[in-house]
Amino acid sequence: MEAVHFGAGNIGRGFIGLLLYQSGYDTTFVDVNDEIIRAINEKKQYSVVLAAEDKKTITVKNISAINSVSNPEEAARAIAEADIITTAVGPNVLPIISKLIAQGLRERVKTNKQPLNIIACENMVGGTKLLKENIYQHCTSEEKAILNEMIGFPNAAVDRIVPNQTNEELLQVLVEPYYEWVVEAPAIKGEKPPINGITFVEDLTPYIERKLFTVNTGHAAAAYVGYHLGYRTIIDAMKDVRVSDTIQGALRESGEALIQTYQFDREEHEKYIETILSRFTNPFISDEVTRVARGPLRKLGARDRLVRPAVMYMEATGKVPVYLAKVIAAALAFNHEADEEAVQLQEMIANQGVEATLQEISGLEAGHPLVASVLQEM
Numbered sequence: 222m223e224a225v226h227f228g229a230g231n232i233g234r235g236f237i238g239l240l241l242y243q244s245g246y247d248t249t250f251v252d253v254n255d256e257i258i259r260a261i262n263e264k265k266q267y268s269v270v271l272a273a274e275d276k277k278t279i280t281v282k283n284i285s286a287i288n289s290v291s292n293p294e295e296a297a298r299a300i301a302e303a304d305i306i307t308t309a310v311g312p313n314v315l316p317i318i319s320k321l322i323a324q325g326l327r328e329r330v331k332t333n334k335q336p337l338n339i340i341a342c343e344n345m346v347g348g349t350k351l352l353k354e355n356i357y358q359h360c361t362s363e364e365k366a367i368l369n370e371m372i373g374f375p376n377a378a379v380d381r382i383v384p385n386q387t388n389e390e391l392l393q394v395l396v397e398p399y400y401e402w403v404v405e406a407p408a409i410k411g412e413k414p415p416i417n418g419i420t421f422v423e424d425l426t427p428y429i430e431r432k433l434f435t436v437n438t439g440h441a442a443a444a445y446v447g448y449h450l451g452y453r454t455i456i457d458a459m460k461d462v463r464v465s466d467t468i469q470g471a472l473r474e475s476g477e478a479l480i481q482t483y484q485f486d487r488e489e490h491e492k493y494i495e496t497i498l499s500r501f502t503n504p505f506i507s508d509e510v511t512r513v514a515r516g517p518l519r520k521l522g523a524r525d526r527l528v529r530p531a532v533m534y535m536e537a538t539g540k541v542p543v544y545l546a547k548v549i550a551a552a553l554a555f556n557h558e559a560d561e562e563a564v565q566l567q568e569m570i571a572n573q574g575v576e577a578t579l580q581e582i583s584g585l586e587a588g589h590p591l592v593a594s595v596l597q598e599m
């Protein structure tokens with residue numbers, strides 16, 4: 222079985238690539254980072270180390286890589302022949318890879334009548350849907366009609382903390398032992414992809430929202446408040462009671478919103494929160510706050526981990542969140558110079574003020590009580 226995976230980064234190598242290998246796939250990574258691409262083609266394997274006491278190491282084999290910028294024809298050919306396509310490139314990159322995928326699918330449908338599934342493994346609601354919409358922008362109505370029959374676009378939720386890597390061996394990747402990959406079954410075309418480790422569900426919405434508004438909301442709280450207080454890593458930030466109190470409060474608020482919206486069992490949800498907090502304090506992982514805080518414009522978006530659970534909380538309880546407002550305020554203050562979105566955010570604030578900036582990024586209308594609550598925390 223042949224897999225094409227876009228993005229040979231942390232999640233690509235440390236999670237999706239590993240599961241594909243363990244399920245019997247030969248994987249072609251498509252990326253733009255020439256150093257990584259050359260290393261994959263030269264070594265033809267890499268190790269995944271589990272961040273736990275025994276540092277269990279798994280060798281991932283049967284891999285190759287293609288540079289989509291210098292060799293798009295070869296990448297399109299791989300897409301044409303693939304049995305599964307996955308991505309872990311970041312939400313902002315999905316529109317960029319869509320033209321190449323459209324080109325590969327166009328070649329594919331001329332000769333290959335097998336159904337194919339494309340799964341975007343990104344931290345967002347509706348990642349594969351967004352990718353599909355972008356692919357379809359490059360297709361004619363006739364092509365779209367054919368793709369509708371042959372290509373499945375299931376949305377997915379992925380969960381595994383994979384920090385930025387600084388290993389002597391370039392391709393080696395350290396990952397937490399925990400993982401969850403949930404895929405929307407009704408959108409699949411043909412047989413379900415035989416990937417060990419995927420949980421197929423009928424309705425993904427509660428799963429992706431529970432993950433994004435608990436794991437990523439809590440993580441963002443640790444990162445933005447931690448950055449503000451001068452911490453470099455998540456684990457160090459978590460030791461500060463001002464950070465841990467804010468996380469607890471933010472997860473109580475997002476938890477209330479999730480429990481009331483999706484009727485999750487309260488006790489089960491509290492256990493889920495505990496598990497997540499223990500993952501943030503895994504002593505074998507050093508995760509930089511700037512990685513977790515990356516892309517504040519995306520993270521302050523209407524459907525992302527801060528504003529959406531805050532609005533859901535207001536809809537569910539009629540109250541304005543306090544802790545989520547604190548985290549949104551800390552996110553607005555994120556000014557890390559190496560982060561393009563942070564630089565852009567600070568320029569927006571300097572030009573038009575905090576209130577107008579928050580409204581523009583989050584889509585909250587003027588006079589929204591959440592805006593006032595955030596401004597109080599600045």
Ligand SMILES: NC(=O)c1ccc[n+]([C@@H]2O[C@H](COP(=O)([O-])OP(=O)(O)OC[C@H]3O[C@@H](n4cnc5c(N)ncnc54)[C@H](O)[C@@H]3O)[C@@H](O)[C@H]2O)c1
Nearest residue numbers: 228229230231232252253254309310311312343344382383
């Ligand atoms: N790291 C985590 O803990 C984690 C966990 C769950 C989900 N995610 C999600 O997975 C996705 C990837 O995150 P990551 O941490 O692996 O990031 P990363 O930066 O480590 O990896 C992204 C990879 O995509 C490549 N890329 C960029 N532009 C490309 C293009 N045009 N074509 C092909 N490849 C391109 C980069 O070179 C890089 O290798 C994000 O959506 C993230 O939110 C990350």
Ligand SMILES: O=P(O)(O)OC[C@@H](O)[C@@H](O)[C@H](O)[C@H](O)CO
Nearest residue numbers: 344379380381382383437440513
């Ligand atoms: O990848 P982002 O930028 O959406 O979010 C940063 C982290 O919160 C994220 O990568 C987590 O480590 C991951 O979502 C855990 O499953």
